[in-house]
Amino acid sequence: MGHDTHSLVVSTRRTSEVDDREREEVIGVCREAHQEPDFENLFSYLPPDALHLLAHLDDELVGHAVVTTRWLQHDEGPLLRTAYVDAVSTSPRHQGLGIGSAVMRHLAAVVTEYDIACLETEVFAFYERLGWERWRGSLAGRSEEGLIPTPDDGVMILRLPRTPNLDLNGLLTVDRTPARIW
Helix, strand or coil, rough: CCCHHHHHEEEEEHHCCCCCCCCCHHHHHHEEECCHHHHHHHHHHHCHHHHHHHEEECCEEEEEEEEEEEEEEEEEEEEEEEEEEEECCCCCCCCCCCCCHHHHHHHHHHHHCCCEEEEECHHHHHHCHHHHCCCCCEEEEEEECEEEECCCCCCEEECCHHHCCCCCCEEEECCCCCCCCC
16 A cells, blocks of 8 residues: 555445535545546435445545445245445545455445445446456346346445355346335
């Protein structure tokens, strides 16, 4: 790492506990990292109990991820309470210094009450180094009308202590939300 790791602090806070200044900082880091204007609306998509992981170098927010509760199902198995990870971001000025890895390791340590963790990405190698596995099987969303097959091939899972045995080539479905499937 290219910085003093003792000055990096990763903390957690629920959406309901994030004040307006911190919300602006989170939106700024996400927009800067992804060059995506829609991050301006991030907090309108999140429930009050969403869990934010905030990485600070001294007083500057340099990394972020958020976890919401969703429900995955593997083949015909039981619904799995899922730590669904979004908005993983590191300030471009601080990328390559281990900040994103520190955020994701901290995340894995604080979501152990879930059955599994899941995210969608195009950056497989980063997550694979941290123990995430790419889903190779079919993917679909679950709705009242039935299954909605999805072409997404960027879904990854992280096995947690409570994760049952899963076949990465099987069918994986997720509860559909109003804003998206995956």
